Amino acid sequence: MRQRSTVFAALTTTIAFCLAGCGQPSAVQxxxxxxxxxxxxxxxxxxxxxxWADSYCDAVTHLVRTLAALPAVDPSTPQKASRTxxxxxxxxxxGLDQSLAGxxxxxxxxxxxxxxGRKDVIRQFAEIRAQAENARQRIEAVRxxxxxxxxxLGEAKAALDxxxxxxxxxGLKDVPALVAAEQRAPSCRRxxxxxx
Numbered sequence: 001m002r003q004r005s006t007v008f009a010a011l012t013t014t015i016a017f018c019l020a021g022c023g024q025p026s027a028v029q030x031x032x033x034x035x036x037x038x039x040x041x042x043x044x045x046x047x048x049x050x051x052w053a054d055s056y057c058d059a060v061t062h063l064v065r066t067l068a069a070l071p072a073v074d075p076s077t078p079q080k081a082s083r084t085x086x087x088x089x090x091x092x093x094x095g096l097d098q099s100l101a102g103x104x105x106x107x108x109x110x111x112x113x114x115x116x117g118r119k120d121v122i123r124q125f126a127e128i129r130a131q132a133e134n135a136r137q138r139i140e141a142v143r144x145x146x147x148x149x150x151x152x153l154g155e156a157k158a159a160l161d162x163x164x165x166x167x168x169x170x171g172l173k174d175v176p177a178l179v180a181a182e183q184r185a186p187s188c189r190r191x192x193x194x195x196x
Contacts, residue, residue, distance in 0.1 A: 048110040049181035053172055056109075056118065057187035059102025060168045063125075064191060066095025067163070082143040085156055089136035092159070096129040103171075109178060117171035117178075124166060132159040 071087045074080040103122050108115040135155035142148035168191070172178040182188040 047181070047184060049177055050184040052106070052109045053178055053181040054185035054187045055106050056103070056171055057169070057182070057185055057191055059099050059106060060121075061187060061191060062098035062102060063095040063163075064168070066091055066098070078146040078149045079144050081153065082139050082149050085153055086136050086139045086143075089132050089139070089156055089159070092132045092163070093129055093136065096125050096132070100125050100129065109171075109175070111175055111177045114175040114178060117174045121166075121168065121171045124162075128159055128162050128166075131162065132156070135159055 070091050071084060073088055074084040100122060103118060103125070106118070109118070135152060135158075138155060139149065139152040142152055167173070169182065169188070172182045172188070
């Protein structure tokens with residue numbers, strides 16, 4: 001998950017720049033790249049905790065990959081800032097939807113009384129999804145109005161800041177048996193790989 005810090009540094013800087021001065025020339029930024037993540041790896045059937053942890057991390061990976069490939073915000077005009085910010089938030093909402101679907105379908109872990117962490121991550125993802133979607137709708141409603149766009153972009157930045165502060169693996173870290181299973185789960189190991 002080290003790759004997300006770089007992504008969010010670029011995004012929050014871009015949005016902060018736009019908040020400071022919509023209408024300025026746009027700087028061309030290459031999009032962050034999600035490098036060479038393998039698609040699937042088989043976990044032995046005899047290890048249900050590792051299979052569960054692998055599926056958990058696979059669900060979270062949807063959001064991580066979405067964040068690594070977010071469209072850039074173009075702050076050159078209020079109209080472009082609105083459109084590109086709306087596109088960015090639509091991507092965030094889509095990534096959260098995919099991760100939420102995977103986490104909800106996963107069900108409780110095969111370790112007694114160990115589901116609080118997954119439920120907490122689901123709750124936080126759902127709250128941030130609602131905040132991001134509200135910010136996107138507000139941006140759409142005020143498109144072209146520079147002061148209102150700046151306020152709406154502030155809401156968008158707040159949603160991104162909340163995602164950056166999340167501990168995606170909380171659903172595993174609070175239970176020793178799942179911490180050990182995480183080490184045996186290929187999808188979890190990939191989340192810890194640095195970008196590039």
